[in-house]
Amino acid sequence: MMFRIFTTATAALLMTTAMAVAQPIVFIPEGSADTVRMIDAATGETIKRITGLEAVHGPSGAVGVPYLVAGSYAETDRAEIAELTQPEGVSEDEHVAHHAKPENIQIGPADAGISILSVLDAATGEIIRRIEVPGAVHHTAVSPDGRFAVVAHPSGDGISVIDLTTFTLTAFVPTGSMPNYAAFGSDPGVVYVSNAGNGTVSEVDLDRGIVRRNMVAGIAPEHFVIDPDKAMLYAADADAGDVIELSLKDGTVTRSFAIGGELHGLDLSDDRATLFVAGRGEDKIAAVALATGAVTFSPLSPEPYHLTNIPGTGTFYVLSRAEPMVWIVDEATLAAVGDFQVEGEGHQMVALP
Template sequence: MLLAAAIAGAILGFASSITRAQTVYIPEGGANSVLVVDGASGSTIARIEGLEAVHGLSGATVSGVLVAGSFVETDKSVEAPASVSADEHAAHHGATEKPVGPAGAGGSILSIVDRVSERIIRRIEVPGAVHHTAMSPDGRYAVATHPGADGISIIDLISYKVVGWVSTGPMPNYAIIDETSKTAFVSNSGNGTVSEVDLERAFVRRNMLAGDAPEHMARRSGTGTLYVADSGTGRVFELDVKTGAILRSFAIDSEIHGLDLSDDGKSLLVAVTGSDAVAVINLNSGSVAKYPLGPEPYHVTKITGSGQVLVSSRANPEVWVIDISSGKAVKKLQLAGIGHQMVVVR
């Protein structure tokens, strides 16, 4: 327990040991890499290699690591990264550990990346291809969604082990962990629900209805409000997580994908993949404005404190920097592959 407390303290103190500038991490899919970008200047800092088919990516300001998920299954056994000794690797991947997840599920890899050295320090086998990941604000837990296995895995970021499996529903897509770091919300695109998951006990507390095929989500901190992009109906649903009720829905009338909130919580930016646009929803008035952007806007991630969001393209290896107030692109970043779940941390 003392060791765990010491490690947890080191995680929580990480923010004070690194530069406080915004750093952007962009997974490059088939390029098997993550691009590291300075959030202020937009200049490339580094590229983290060796992350096969990286799609899901998450991090937290207090944590010294990123969690990267591979969107392909593999039959290979987990190999130790070059920076990890054989004894240390064996200690984290003992042969006597029971498999976690449904019987017959394929295997995939979650990679733990050290943010300072930008090296892979652990590879963890998980049950099934990883779509998206989420990290708790306190840096203790990570969650990975597995659409092919109809559930999520829960990873302890102190022991670097899979400590739980939760069957949330058909085709779980996206996950968000709330500010308590004890609850995850998971969209299930196969049955139109969002699951509320207890991370410590690894079970679904309840399911909430959210359209036909809910995918990406954004949470408004301190309000108990969750915004869910429904690719099946081209609508964004505003959920009250306390009651599970749909408070409002916003019609985009085209295929939508990623979304994120402005810093002040007054605007919601939505990638309108089906009609090459970005939609800005005024959450006070409920009005929706669309601005041309293309081809095929995809993932959306805000750069906290800048008044800007990042929007990747599903068609081309590029990311636009969008001014939230005007909805216009102010910069474009070139990638080595399609940009997926982007992360911005200090």
């Protein structure tokens, strides 16, 4: 879909500038539509829609990593797994062997169902592999060096660890009640996981498959973003209406920013000086100047939901939870300078150069 015609000189300047440089591709999962939409950030046009991704939720990738991973929030019967589309380039024998039930091997809770994690080519969107994981997938993360993918299972109270060099599930690590979100800091072998059910953030050593420490992080931390240079984590304490600043050096909460209402997505500006927050409960977005702690608000309706910075554009995308649409927001003014339609229910977006 094309953007609606912009009505301000600022919007026109943003688009002209964006066209002059290479722009990211934005991947938007469309939930019940079973698709991921690839958007050209320069034009707002849909490049393609990746199909065959049931109840797709929380895709992720990393700069320079050739893969994108996309989880499913739907569990699948093992009998149905054999009917999945065989990825291109995989032989029949490899496909059958990959989906065969392992003998005497149990990774994850004994009573866990099965869902499918899809590994995609980040350049083309083609499905490369499908991997069975123990239970419905909420959010995912890919390590900066491309070694690992991490999958959060809210109903399983832990994460799955995927080796992206072999496309295999290698470990299940219990983290805490209702793990929600995962992200990496400066160490590609360590991932952080928010546990919304017990108010903690877990630091997980992926090589050892263990939780190294749990940090108290408000009441119910959900989405978060990390500034790896400053070793700071910013988490939406969703129902409390606050964003907490958590030091990854000593595990203490150093500041709290009152946003108000139910919160959802958040992200940092390119220079990591400003934190943007989606205030779903009060139909607003917020910008936190991290140097001073000052918070600026702007109305956005209805129900701003997931939020993702689009590098190099001076804009961020915000999904609506109430309508199948995405706003393009100018970071400097917090004004919506365009929008476009999606299908199904949009979830966590990822922008890759």
